[in-house]
Amino acid sequence: MCPMKSVKIIGGGLTGILAAFEAHRLGARRISIHERFDRLGGISLSDERNGLEIREGCIYFGGADDPLRRLLETQGQRFVEFENRFGSVSPGEDGLVYTEDFGGPALPADSFQVTPPAGDSLADRIAAYPSEIAWPLMRYARWHLGFDLEEAHGDAAIPMAINRVVPLGVDFAALAEAKHNDPLTNELLAIPRRQWGRTANLVCSLPEGGFPAMLRNCEQRLAALGVSIHPESLVPPRQALAAMSDDEVLVWAGNPTPLFKAMGVPTPKLLPKSFATYTFAARWSGACPFYVQNFTAEGACFRIYVYESAGQTLITAECVAEAGDADLRAEISRLLAGFEGELQLGQMLATSIKPRWIYHSIDAMQRLTQLRAALADRFGSAFVPAAWEPYAKAEKFALVNARLAAALGLATEQVAAA
Incomplete structure (x- = not known):
């Protein structure tokens, strides 16, 4: 020592x-x-x-084996475990696609063949997908970031939650075999947790008292x-x-x-991006905590987070740009409509606009x-x-x-x- x-x-x-x-x-x-x-x-x-x-x-911690949580527990911090529930909303051929237990895009595709990225940029990473997946991803990334995708590193896909994509319409058994045998396929493509039988991240935790x-x-x-x-x-x-x-x-x-x-x-050269966040009081009968990612590239909200504080249900909408109250309420309702639960939005409690340096x-x-x-x-x-x-x-x-x-x-x- x-x-x-x-x-x-x-x-x-x-x-x-x-x-x-x-x-x-x-x-x-x-x-x-x-x-x-x-x-x-x-x-x-x-x-x-x-x-x-x-x-x-x-921000979540993991289950009992999470090393961050274990270290904090040695210092007296207590955690509350919960079932890790989440979903995503993606553009479909005939409307919106609501996907349970997957936080990334789920896009119509006839093929799951991917090619090695030609370079290190986010544009190169997206181009590795079949064109029917690449085009909506490119549209989403431009909407989300607002700057040249050739300048962004490919790892920007991770905080944007587009590092893995579910190719809807393909044989999931064949995709599972390809993921097992090919590291690139495994890195870029996914199968929703329930449909693959995966048990990772079923339980997460939050600090007791917030x-x-x-x-x-x-x-x-x-x-x-x-x-x-x-x-x-x-x-x-x-x-x-x-x-x-x-x-x-x-x-x-x-x-x-x-x-x-x-x-x-x-x-x-840095890539600053400011996001607007809006927090509402709410009533929600579905899973809580719960978050939904929006990959439609429509509206302003890219993520909705439902959680509890002091016995009150709150909803935070993270947005790529400022949004009006009426439009934002309609957007939150639309994005949660495909998931189990009834929503009533109450008073807006807080707004914030801050830069984030995560890309x-x-x-x-x-x-x-x-x-x-x-x-x-x-x-x-x-x-x-x-x-x-x-x-x-x-x-x-x-x-x-x-x-x-x-x-x-x-x-x-x-x-x-x-």
């Missing part, structure tokens, strides 16, 4: 919080978190209004462990890098953009590789970059933990024994 090394964490979102808990678990005792806002949480921190938690997106309560608990637990928390602390990257000493590990859990200039790497450009992916190399060359394992490229929380968590253990000089067996 390496208790003598200090760990300095820049960024107090969920990544930074988990890094602090993990560093303490691995033996570090001089740990600090620097967060530019007045409290920890980052994008995981929901607003609280009149006793209700207003969520602007759908995300604000969980993050308050995290802050209290970190303080009890001796972690030094510095709110409203914006640390310039040049200052943080220049101040690194031989006995310090620096974890950069925040936005990497300021690091480019500090390390002499050209700042990449990487090809340039950004290349520059991030250069940035990592420059940091490794200068600081070795002592600089721990966040897992900026992956979208999935579990993958980010695993990568940061592995780098943190290496920075503390721990072998695999020591990490497991900690």
Whole structure:
């Protein structure tokens, strides 16, 4: 173990919080978190209004074997499990296609033959599908993003939920065999869970009492462990890098953009996208929590999330652009109409327009590789970059933990024994 090394964490979102808990678990005792806002949480921190938690997106934890959940449970956090229910709405030949237990597009197709992408862009990835699938995907991606798909990296398909497509009209038994035998087919195509008999992700969980309560608990637990928390602390990257000493590990859990200039790497072209979110009080007799993705490229709403807070059912509509109240209510009703449950929308409780930096450009992916190399060359394992490229929380968590253990000089067996 390496208790003598200090760990300095820049960024107090969920990544930074988990890094602090993990560093303490691995033996570090001089740990600090620097967060530019007045409290920890980052994008995981929901607003609280009149006793209700207003969520602007759908963030879940997994079942009992989820490593993020397990780490938080060691710090006293409790979770509530629920049946993971979701669906999607896609354009069909004769109207809308409502698909249960699948969160991606389900599109009419006579073939499931895919070809290797010709390049790294989102346009290249979409072109790998048969044309009858590629055209509606292209239309959706342009509607959703609003910028040139040649500039976006193919991994942008993951946060957009178009990384896998159900080809309606094909033989699912033949597709299942092809998915088993061909990695590319398995990566690009899907079969709805119920029709394939898959049991993955049947159960998910949410923090008991909601995300604000969980993050308050995290802050209290970190303080009890001796972690030094510095709110409203914006640390310039040049200052943080220049101040690194031989006995310090620096974890950069925040936005990497300021690091480019500090390390002499050209700042990449970014692809900002602002989304509008609207939260309504509601009555809904169907599954809850429940979310629906809209791939029709019509209207403004791309996702609806139904959840409960303080005994009240709430519905959040995530939109690619601002929407009028009447149009938005009609759109929510239309998108939920194909799923079991009766809906009554009540008062609109909250609105928000915020940028999200979840779609990487090809340039950004290349520059991030250069940035990592420059940091490794200068600081070795002592600089721990966040897992900026992956979208999935579990993958980010695993990568940061592995780098943190290496920075503390721990072998695999020591990490497991900690």
